[in-house]
Amino acid sequence: MYNDKIEAINKELETVFNNVSNKLELENIKVEYMGKNGKITQLNSLIKDVPNESKKDFGMQVNALKNKFTDEYNKINKELENKEINEKLNSEAIDVSLPGTEIAMGSAHPLERIVESLESLLMSMGYDVVEGPEVEKDLYNFELLNLPKGHPARDAQDTFYVKGDEYLLRSQTSPVQVREMLKHEGKEAIRIICPGKTYRRDEDDATHSHEFTQMEGLLIDKNITLGDLKGTFESIAKMLFGEARTTRFRPSFYPFTEPSVEMDISCFNCNGKGCNICKGTGWITVGGAGMVNPIVLRNCGYNPDEWNGFAFGFGIERLAMLKYGINDIRVFYMNHDVRMLKDFDRREY
Ligand code: DAH
Numbered sequence: 001m002y003n004d005k006i007e008a009i010n011k012e013l014e015t016v017f018n019n020v021s022n023k024l025e026l027e028n029i030k031v032e033y034m035g036k037n038g039k040i041t042q043l044n045s046l047i048k049d050v051p052n053e054s055k056k057d058f059g060m061q062v063n064a065l066k067n068k069f070t071d072e073y074n075k076i077n078k079e080l081e082n083k084e085i086n087e088k089l090n091s092e093a094i095d096v097s098l099p100g101t102e103i104a105m106g107s108a109h110p111l112e113r114i115v116e117s118l119e120s121l122l123m124s125m126g127y128d129v130v131e132g133p134e135v136e137k138d139l140y141n142f143e144l145l146n147l148p149k150g151h152p153a154r155d156a157q158d159t160f161y162v163k164g165d166e167y168l169l170r171s172q173t174s175p176v177q178v179r180e181m182l183k184h185e186g187k188e189a190i191r192i193i194c195p196g197k198t199y200r201r202d203e204d205d206a207t208h209s210h211e212f213t214q215m216e217g218l219l220i221d222k223n224i225t226l227g228d229l230k231g232t233f234e235s236i237a238k239m240l241f242g243e244a245r246t247t248r249f250r251p252s253f254y255p256f257t258e259p260s261v262e263m264d265i266s267c268f269n270c271n272g273k274g275c276n277i278c279k280g281t282g283w284i285t286v287g288g289a290g291m292v293n294p295i296v297l298r299n300c301g302y303n304p305d306e307w308n309g310f311a312f313g314f315g316i317e318r319l320a321m322l323k324y325g326i327n328d329i330r331v332f333y334m335n336h337d338v339r340m341l342k343d344f345d346r347r348e349y
Helices: 004-020 023-034 039-049 052-091 110-124 153-157 174-186 227-243 294-299 314-325 338-347
Strands: 135-137 161-163 165-171 190-199 211-219 247-254 258-268 283-292 310-317
Touching: 004 023, 004 039, 023 039, 023 052, 039 052, 039 310, 110 190, 110 211, 110 227, 110 314, 110 338, 174 190, 174 211, 174 294, 190 258, 211 227, 211 283, 211 314, 227 258, 227 283, 227 310, 227 314, 247 283, 258 310, 283 294, 283 314, 294 310, 310 314
Parallel strands: none
Antiparallel strands: 135 165, 161 165, 190 211, 211 310, 247 258, 258 283, 283 310
16 A cells, blocks of 8 residues: 555656756755655655554665655756756857957157157267246246347247246247256256247147247257267257258357257158158258357356357157148147047057
């Protein structure tokens, strides 16, 4: 009689195990059959009605059923676990063939590129980089540079005055020369470059900006010649515009240099034959320079009988416009599109 019961449970289990589809169902089955009041556990209570000679057989059969349940339970449990892991792996899989998210990289501003390349060249030649204030004294920006009040050369630098007529937004980086000479009190040689912002009351258009960038150079020593200036300029020209560049000086006038020159490079576009960039002349003017005027030396505490030197000034925007083929200076200040900056990564040579 217990045989039938055991057999019935056995049969029932086959269907039940066949239909189980997840772990929760499986756990419920375990409780239903092997729990405290489970169908298999309950079989134990039948023992009292089993005749003595059959008790052993009964026990063996119940145990066999329990073992069978456990084996089957473990097998299905393992299968369900694998199924869950696989489902999880599939749903969380990373598609390694998908294109990645691009990381935006910064890019140096073209004006900064020019300044940095000039700095590294001139530092290799022994120059120090010196900065000065953008709000400057008229005394340093003009007066001591041999541009007294009413001097006609002041007109070319229509200036923003800040406070009466004593302070201004510097119209050139040349006042840093003055500051440096005053600092060394006429006692030491000087070799400096001074990059920085400068300001003039210009209407902004394709070639003018009220705010622009200059780089000044000053060398004070003994027995310096115009040839030294020419050699220095030649190195700068080749570094910026290629080894094939040649240079020339044209006479000019600046109150702070005597003699003064315009510094030209042979046209990098037509190699001197004449084109629209050099306006048919084969030459492009890139800066002003000269031997430091003895009046300026004296004004700034250097004895012109003992010391001399040269100075030069570059407009950084002009260099960048030439180098990168830009025809509107405002491009440098319209920082509205990083693609403009990115473009220079490709154009660098
Ligand atoms: N400061 C001049 C300008 O803004 C540029 C310049 C010319 C600087 C000649 C110099 C120099 O030091 O020697 O137009």
